[in-house]
Amino acid sequence: xxxxxxxxxxxxxxxxxxxxxRVVRIILxxxxxxxxVPAAIGGLTGLRKLExxxxxxxxxxLETGRLTKVGxxxxxxxxxx
Numbered sequence: 001x002x003x004x005x006x007x008x009x010x011x012x013x014x015x016x017x018x019x020x021x022r023v024v025r026i027i028l029x030x031x032x033x034x035x036x037v038p039a040a041i042g043g044l045t046g047l048r049k050l051e052x053x054x055x056x057x058x059x060x061x062l063e064t065g066r067l068t069k070v071g072x073x074x075x076x077x078x079x080x081x
Contacts, residue, residue: 006031010046022046029074030054037075042066050075 002009006028010019023044033055041047042063050067053076060075067073 019046019048025049027051028055033057037061037064039063045069048072052076 006026007023008025008027010022010024011017012020024046025048026044027049029051030053033052035057036059037052037057039061040063041050042061042065044067046069047067048069049072050064050070051072051074053074055076056078057075058077060077064073
């Protein structure tokens with residue numbers, strides 16, 4: 001399983017194992033991210049927590065509407081388009 005700062009993968013014993021190996025949390029608050037959130041984020045169907053505030057993000061794609069499992073989402077836009 002890869003190890004990436006701010007990204008957590010599901011484990012076999014978590015949530016019935018349905019999200020084992022999938023990205024379940026992205027917590028990248030204040031990491032200096034810039035630009036747009038990529039549309040590919042909509043493919044992270046196991047995602048339950050998304051925190052991207054305190055960055056310089058300019059847009060959030062419509063595909064985030066596919067993230068039906070997200071219980072906590074914190075996004076902040078700077079100079080939105």
